[in-house]
């Protein structure tokens with residue numbers, strides 16, 4: 001049977017590069033900031049690598065997190081919930097995995113380069129408009145990331 005996936009947003013080349021960038025950043029944060037063991041950090045590398053895969057199966061951008069989390073959950077990945085909740089500043093009880101994913105996502109450009117949170121926000125504001133839903137959500141996410149880091153007494157230089 002042939003399925004037509006062309007109605008979905010899909011995974012552009014730059015999005016794949018973004019996912020790779022988030023993978024390396026997640027690993028680095030897990031290891032160097034959260035002091036997690038090597039195997040755990042490698043597992044979170046795969047979380048970063050997969051976190052946006054569901055763009056291949058959604059028509060609206062806003063659906064990719066939950067659809068991704070759903071499929072990863074039923075595939076048995078224990079960090080699936082972080083993918084489900086990524087990008088949501090109001091998600092309750094942020095786990096370390098969710099903080100790592102959001103932080104990695106917000107410090108990786110849409111084409112996979114390491115950038116600061118400030119640059120990432122600026123890019124979102126330029127693309128969607130300063131008062132857009134996307135920019136408002138991103139600023140809220142940034143604020144929550146900083147609160148969650150402070151709660152854990154974690155300091156990241158050049159954020």
Ligand SMILES: [Fe+2]
Pocket residue numbers: 051052064065086087
């Ligand atoms: Fe995403």
Ligand SMILES: [Fe+2]
Pocket residue numbers: 018022051052105
């Ligand atoms: Fe992402």
